Amino acid sequence: MDRTAATHSNHDELLIVRLFGGDVDDRERARALDLLGECEDCAALFADLGATADATAALPVPARPRDFTLTEADAARLRRERRGIGFLSVLRRTRAIGGSLVAIGLVGIVATASLGILGGPAGANLTSNRSNAFGLSADTAAPAATAAPVAFGAADQTSVSSLSALAPVGASPAASATSGAQDAGAPTGTGSKAVPPVPASSGRVAAGNGADGNGAGSPDAQALAAATVSTGLDARLVWFGGFGLLFLAGLGVLMVPLIRRRRTR
Amino acid sequence: MRRFVGERVADGRVVTDARAETDRSAAALDATIDAALVEEALRGRLEAFNELARRHQDHLFGLVYGIVRDRDQAADAVQDAFFNAYKHLASYRGGSVRSWLGRIAVNAAMDIGRARRRRPSQPYPEFEDDSWQPPAGDEEEPESRTLAIERSRTLAIALEALPFEQRACIVLYDVQGYDYSEIATTMRVEVGTVKSRIHRGRLALRSALAPQRELFRG
Numbered sequence: 001m002d003r004t005a006a007t008h009s010n011h012d013e014l015l016i017v018r019l020f021g022g023d024v025d026d027r028e029r030a031r032a033l034d035l036l037g038e039c040e041d042c043a044a045l046f047a048d049l050g051a052t053a054d055a056t057a058a059l060p061v062p063a064r065p066r067d068f069t070l071t072e073a074d075a076a077r078l079r080r081e082r083r084g085i086g087f088l089s090v091l092r093r094t095r096a097i098g099g100s101l102v103a104i105g106l107v108g109i110v111a112t113a114s115l116g117i118l119g120g121p122a123g124a125n126l127t128s129n130r131s132n133a134f135g136l137s138a139d140t141a142a143p144a145a146t147a148a149p150v151a152f153g154a155a156d157q158t159s160v161s162s163l164s165a166l167a168p169v170g171a172s173p174a175a176s177a178t179s180g181a182q183d184a185g186a187p188t189g190t191g192s193k194a195v196p197p198v199p200a201s202s203g204r205v206a207a208g209n210g211a212d213g214n215g216a217g218s219p220d221a222q223a224l225a226a227a228t229v230s231t232g233l234d235a236r237l238v239w240f241g242g243f244g245l246l247f248l249a250g251l252g253v254l255m256v257p258l259i260r261r262r263r264t265r
Numbered sequence: 266m267r268r269f270v271g272e273r274v275a276d277g278r279v280v281t282d283a284r285a286e287t288d289r290s291a292a293a294l295d296a297t298i299d300a301a302l303v304e305e306a307l308r309g310r311l312e313a314f315n316e317l318a319r320r321h322q323d324h325l326f327g328l329v330y331g332i333v334r335d336r337d338q339a340a341d342a343v344q345d346a347f348f349n350a351y352k353h354l355a356s357y358r359g360g361s362v363r364s365w366l367g368r369i370a371v372n373a374a375m376d377i378g379r380a381r382r383r384r385p386s387q388p389y390p391e392f393e394d395d396s397w398q399p400p401a402g403d404e405e406e407p408e409s410r411t412l413a414i415e416r417s418r419t420l421a422i423a424l425e426a427l428p429f430e431q432r433a434c435i436v437l438y439d440v441q442g443y444d445y446s447e448i449a450t451t452m453r454v455e456v457g458t459v460k461s462r463i464h465r466g467r468l469a470l471r472s473a474l475a476p477q478r479e480l481f482r483g
Contacts, residue, residue, distance in 0.1 A: 014465075017464040017467050017468055018464055045471065048474075048482075049467055052470055052471060052481060055417075056420060056424070059420060059424075059440070061327040062330065064323055064340070065340045068340075068343050069318045069319060069347075070314060070315060070347065070348075075311045075314075078351050081352055
């Protein structure tokens with residue numbers, strides 16, 4: 001007896017428990033059965049496990065305190081919640097979409113506005129328009145136009161401001177003016193907001209007209225400049241409007257859940 | 266390892282008696298009725314869902330009560346389980362409705378277990394309430410009845426002392442007759458985890474019951 005008790009501390013109790021739960025392979029089963037045969041404490045453990053499991057299974061359960069059927073009101077509420085679950089998953093996506101739209105719209109608006117302030121395409125063309133309208137010479141008009149950081153897509157030697165606007169950022173007015181004739185009609189617009197280049201034929205006409213050095217420019221050149229101005233303005237307006245619409249659409253998407261929630265209340 | 270009720274091993278073979286055969290037929294019929302009720306409920310008939318609730322509410326209450334060991338909390342969990350079942354009826358993918366509801370109920374019970382861990386409450390209000398006593402069994406003798414009550418009380422307290430997960434696994438295995446893989450599916454853990462919880466839980470339970478061991482040795 002003493003010998004058994006002394007050795008039981010070395011016995012694997014978990015193995016006996018696993019035998020009880022049927023969680024042993026053949027070798028383990030044999031080892032566990034040996035233990036049960038040799039060690040009284042292991043046998044007592046096995047018997048206790050059985051008694052406890054039986055007592056657990058026989059534990060009384062009190063009577064169900066109420067009926068768990070659903071009322072019409074419960075069902076209506078749960079149906080609303082069920083729709084809400086579907087809506088929530090959409091909502092999670094719409095939040096991301098709405099946020100992205102607002103962010104893109106805002107960045108676009110700011111970028112478009114900044115380009116305008118810094119003398120973007122529209123600013124440059126407005127200058128050229130003014131210089132043409134007031135018959136300014138190439139030399140007087142150029143410095144103002146060179147402020148345009150973004151090259152534009154048309155060439156007109158008579159309107160140096162337009163040429164300057166065509167030139168890449170950093171190019172001198174003189175270089176722009178001298179190269180203007182050769183470059184006429186070439187798609188030199190490199191700005192991110194560049195209007196599509198003026199067709200070669202128009203460019204040639206413009207260059208030809210510009211050769212007489214008439215600061216006011218011919219009617220063709222004026223028409224071209226006006227067209228360029230209006231195209232630049234239109235482009236900027238389109239970009240501005242587009243970004244504005246994106247921004248508003250994003251706000252709308254973000255507002256929808258709030259409106260729905262208020263309606264639900 | 267697990268045998269159905271009515272099965273016994275004789276001469277190394279599992280023998281099924283006639284009553285067990287009848288029970289199995291009844292279970293198959295029940296499953297068919299359950300599936301039909303779910304279909305009706307999916308078409309919007311609340312009465313069909315309520316019939317389903319009536320058929321399973323006793324089973325679910327017993328199941329959840331065994332885990333949470335508190336009548337009111339068990340009732341709340343079962344109610345939540347039926348609410349969730351109604352809300353997610355469309356997610357039922359066939360199979361045993363009883364098991365599906367059981368899984369939902371066990372999840373509700375586990376939610377309660379987690380909440381209780383954060384906010385411990387008075388354990389076993391039943392035992393504080395003299396009006397509640399375990400139902401009398403076959404033994405009519407007052408001495409036997411007193412012994413049975415004492416045994417239930419001791420075991421219930423020891424079960425309550427177990428970690429929630431161990432208790433849930435032991436109840437599902439011993440009381441509800443789930444096998445290891447069913448418990449693993451229900452509790453969303455590995456089978457090995459379930460076995461470990463049950464084995465260690467049994468050892469812990471035995472240690473807790475050591476002072477009153479004679480109560481269980483008949």
